[in-house]
Amino acid sequence: MAHKANSEYKPAIYARLSKEDSRNDVSLSIENQISILEKYCEDNDFAKPQVFYDDDRTGTNFNREGFQKLYAEAKAGNIDVIIVKHTDRFGRNASQAGTYCDAIQDMQIRFISVLQYIDTIDPDSPAVEMLPLLFWVDEMQSRTTSKKVRASNHKMALDGKHRAPYAPYGFQKDPDNKHKIVIDPYSSAVVKRIYEMRLQKYSYGAIINTLNAEGILSPSAYCQEVNGKSTNVKSRGGKWSKDGLNHMFQNVAYRGDTANGMKKVISFKNQKQVRQPMEDWIIKENTHDAIISREDWQKCFDMIETLGRVRRTKESEMLTFTGLLECPDCFSAMLHNHSYHTLKSGEKKRYDYYNCGSYSSQGKSACSSHNISDKELHEIVCEHIRKVAGHVSQDENAMRELFYQIKSSKQQTQINTDKATLEKVNKQLAKLDKLIEAAFEKSVEDDSLSDTFKGLAKKYGTEKKELTEKAAQLNALVQKQSKVENDVETFISLMKKYVNVADMDRETAVELIDHITISEKTDTQREIVIYYNHVGNVG
Secondary structure (H helix, E strand, C coil): CCCCCHHHCCEEEEEEECHHHHHHCHHHCHHHHHHHHHHHHHHCCCCCCEEEEEECCCCCCCCCHHHHHHHHHHHCCCCCEEEECCHHHHCCCHHHHHHHHHHHHHCCCEEEECCCCEECCCCCCHHHHCHHHHHHHHHHHHHHHHHHHHHHHHHHHHCCCCCCCCCCCCEEEECCEEEEEEECHHHHHHHHHHHHHHHCCCCHHHHHHHHHHCCCCCHHHHHHHHHCCCCCCCCECCECCHHHHHHHCCCHHHHCCEEECCEEECCCCCCCEEECCHHHCEEECCCCCCCCCHHHHHHHHHCCCCCCCCCECCCCCECCCCCCEECCCCCCEEEEEEEEEECCCCCEEEEEEEEEHHHHHHHHHCCCCCCEEHHHHHHHHHHHHHHHHHHHHHCHHHHHHHHHHHHCCCCHHHHHHHHHHHHHHHHHHHHHHHHHHHHHHHHHHCHHHHHHHHHHHHHHHHHHHHHHHHHHHHHHHHHHHHHHHHHHHHHHHHHHHCCCCCCCCHHHHHHHEEEEEECCCCCCCCCEEEEECCCEECC
């Protein structure tokens, strides 16, 4: 049967490149493939071909924009020969490649693989009969490449190398090393501010409203402006969002660490990425300069599940205690409310107060009101601070001892004892090192002492191992107790500042108070418990 001349065909060429291909073979570039295929058309008397391609797209599935456009043109009858450089450019999924190739041939469309000398114009040729096997080989090569890439990525992750194509917001890529990041002056200042607001118990909404009102670009929009490309964090028209903040408060880069393995693909065929739980991340510590201290990062991370509600009034005021009050009965946040009263003079006066959040939203079936006015709370808290600060001023040592008792189960005397014991252990370890060294030197000078040295080395070694373990335990305990000391000393310093406090503002409240519980008011009394930062409830 005679075939029509090549010049009578309506040709199309198709090229594809994935990330793995670009790493392993520069010759596979889209430009190179198109050049080879156009030259083939010219040399073989084909008309000028339509060009279709997919850049940075895996061949393990056929949901590719360029390929689907090619296939649509083929079904429309606008193409009757498809030319590729190699079958692996067509695809690396044996079953799908075979299905599409059969469909193309059913449409009487000729298929040519240039480098493999495959041309379906002769369907009975050995090369065409080998197509299913070649598609299978292409898939196996993709599987092998995928394993190698995963192994390489895992090694880079263990080494703490930054692998993302962009730096996290707050950083920029190191111009001398694409796997390192350095602090970006502008965006890092925004990150610091966001963390400071969160530490002041600002809610996500309050932070978002502040940033958007000031026209500060979201991370995605900022990346687009600076680098001409966007991050994978969703942005809503350059505006900040809850998802963006949530991502930020989980990003270990801000504390100086590099995390890899946060997402994994389902398989080498299905490249859909699935986010992994944080415990499965590969985290390398201290890989770059931190923007946020580890302590502050952890505080903000711990707040993710317990969002403080810090709302502004209609007059855009930030009330002193919002986000710091808790109902001791149902453990919900106490929410701010207000009402207006008209004085005899005709002037309207606002009355600010707080109610149990469960009661406010669900009524008596959930909890009781726990109502307390903002003014009354100011007076109670200021009075308590003056009282505690007065005691500190009168007898600092006694209050220090009290705070230690509150903060830690150990007394200061025990802390000192542990420190003294650790010092003795370290001295004994140093002494053992000298004894082992002296015994070794004698054994070198006199061969007859070698057995003696072995015996001493074993004895000293066992003792050293025991002392090293004890030193590690004591050191960990002392470090923990030193944190207690630092917290107590910090609290004492704060109290000295507020001996004569007359009123509270938001900054002072956040500096001093972790939270306050407010019980329901009875005919006789109500219990208000203040839990201070650094020491907790001091009574």
